Amino acid sequence: MSLRRGAAHGAAWNFATAVGERSIGFAVLAILVRHITLADVGLIAIASALSEIGRMITTGGSGEQVVASPGDRTVEAGAFWAQFILAAAIAGLLFVAAPVLARAYGAPALSWVTRVLSVNIILGTFLVVPSARLVQNFGFRALSLMSLGSTILGGTVALALVFSGRGLDALIAQRIVGITFYAAAASITARWYPPAFPSLAAIGRALRFNIPMMGAAFVDYVAATGYVVLIGIRMPVAAVGEFRIAQRLAEVLRELTVFPASKVFLPVFVAVRDDPDRRFAVARSLVDVLAIGSLAAAAVAGAVAKPVVVLMFGVRWASSAPVFAALSLIVPAAAVYAFVNPMLTALRRPVLVSVFAAINAASTALAAWFAAPEGLLILAWTLAARGLLTAILLLPALSIGIGRPAWPLLRLFTAPFIALIAARVAAAALVPVLVQQSGLGIVAMFSQLAVGGIIAASVFLGTLALLAPRRIGTLLGQLTSAFRRVPVVAEPVG
Template identity: 25%
Template sequence: MSLKEKAISGLIWTFAQQFGHQLIGFIVSVILARILLPAEFGLIGMISIFFGVGMVLLDGGLTQSLIRSKELDEDDYSTVFFFNLFASFVIYVIIYISAPLIGNFYDQPILITVIRLYCLTFIISGFGAVQQARLTKNMEFRVQALMTVPATLIGGGVGVAMAYMGYGVFSLVWSQIVTSVISVSQLWFYTKWMPNLTFNFTKFKDHFNYGYKLTLSNLLNKIFQNLYIIIIGKYFSAAQVGFYTRADSTTKLPVTNISNALNKVTFPMFAAIQEDNVRLKRVYRQLMQMVVFVIAPILILMAVLAEPIFRFLFTEKWLPAVPYFQILCISGILHPVHTYNLNVLKVKGRSDLFLKISIINKVITIIGIIIGIQFGIFGLLYAQVIVSFTTFFLHAYYTDQFINYSAWEQIKDLIPIILLSLLCGGIILYLDLLLVNYLDFFRIITGLTVGGGVYFLLAWIFKFNSIGDLRKIVLKK
């Protein structure tokens, strides 16, 4: 199978995996949101940074090194496996000891037990990271897609059942643990791979030298991604954290589904053509336009229809999250662009620049937070949008250096897509004002159907290239 055929097949199966996982997860989340209180979701949001940091440290960037490296043997895989396993136990012990400090920081004693249980997934995940990397490196996305549904379905079912029985926040905790156990069990079953009882320090050093810079960069990213939650949790109520995390997770539903699915496939694909800058630019440009072509109208239409969507799915108690969601939709459009710009550095082996850019990004984020907090929670949200647009130019500068694709070229490629999305959003906003007295479900279906139809019709009329690219993926041609 050619690289192109592998990529198209990978995209199809990875989208199936992402959407299967997210669809089930979203349905479970909707059910749980109707049973549990925003404050209970807020408690999980408060510990998300510690969970995220632990998962970054657990990987150490070594699995990314495995995916990127062209020549590997069993010693490489076994060495990374045992490092991940050792790291998972160390990280869990640190979190376990630190739990009382975390509870005291938020003035939420229940977090001590919550975080000690929730972070058991570190150890569970440590057993499956290398198996996951092997599947990704070999572009075996069909297998990964088939594993996702049962894990998400069973884990979600456990969470819903426990919520109905009155376990509150612990229903969310055990849902995550059960999902992780089933996922890792399937990784062992499907890969049929077991480590050798070896640890090669030379190979470890090679992978570590590449991976630690990515780890530090990803660590900074994870901390700063959750910095808004930390500040909201510290200075506002648990319910406000719940509203923010609900808005953020709903925004990321289309963004992470599409951009992460593409990123999972394109990283090994980019790595395979890393020496051919002309081809790399062409493929990169095509993929970036395609993902924004899909994400931009979805986010804008969801922002326009946010009130009926939140009331229909989550009930009236979640309506305070609507303005948060609408603001976050703006910055969400650029999320995949950031990812692809930074991916160029990774495939070129410049993890040092990746780390440097991450540090600069964080300085910009801190400045934004210091200024934004003066204006309350909405100041923080608008600061997030401004920071996203500012860092775009930084990321694009280095993309221009490596594959000659400047910020101005990227803007010219993306502006028509974004303008078309805004036009359709304006049409649906006017239409929804006429339907304001109708049922929420009718408003949502009408808005999304008409908006999506107008968008694709105009894109076809104006001959947007992404229409043809999507057709090729769907039809595998």
């Protein structure tokens, strides 16, 4: 399979899985939150973020190291045991610190919840290496099916528990069951089992590669989700639950528009890292896809935020809608940042990965810390503004990755961003005029969802067609040719 077809098929499987997985996941979540208090949602959000920070630190870099060293079993052994030792240490530390954290957040139940979820840190070590083996061979179909299976199994267990009156236990079990299934399935599919303990030199080499990447994984998670541990200190736990619903919707928006393609970036850039001209051409094509796709999704999501939240989670969560509308604007920055890690990793520049990841996370943490006391809406708009600023600050990283100035890549976002603004303004002005029903009833919400979505999508595509007519045709041609056996030479991006 050619590089183009491998990347396209991988992205397609990632997208299909993201749609299926998130559809099932949100169907389960929509049921769960109707039977769980705001405080419990906030409690799980904080405890999950704490355990995920630990898991991201310990697994960061291991998968990338294995992908970048195809077939090297010594690297695999060093990567696994290095992360396992660190995972056991961090899980133990979190277990001991749980009561202190519970007092800091003013939530006694946080202690035992954090201790239970710390198990995920160790479970995650059995997932990274087999997944990396599959990524090396563009085995995204298998990974996609396993990810979907983990979501279904975790959701089934959670629903069984919540209908038996154990709401908090349901949220906890959903996470543990899901990652356990994924790790077991990936290991079996990749025919991997924990290797014998390698030499200390192999572990040392793994740590030297992984430590900068661990730092990057930590700050990446803080920037994407983990900053919830900061706002939990600055506002009540129930408010964290309300924010978490909007944050989760924004995360899914990124997962559907950015992550399906970004998961194939590392093997793609590894394949072209020694050819600067080809690396730039690949980066330009990928940026064009993400710029149009991510901003179109943000335009529509912001326009229909209210009916989406109310229809999915109920009237009780309606106040999360404007928060989600603001957070959806973070997607463009996520699309830019999606290139930094894989491009620099492919060039074997892990220290630079950590530096630019730290910039992204530090700006997010500062924005969250200072804006949280001002209320959820101020917090959301502050985070959105921070995302746009950080996209500009990441230009040096993109320049290093493509080996030339990155402005030509960033300019690809200009026309779609103008189209996004036009779509959001048009929907805000026309929906109240065209939809006569008021209130939060089902009929009114479905009407706003349909009308708002159609207006936002139509205005976005119309504006983009006026500003950059060739880009839509070029994009469709590139996507079509990627799934055909006959290669097509891509036209220059206008």
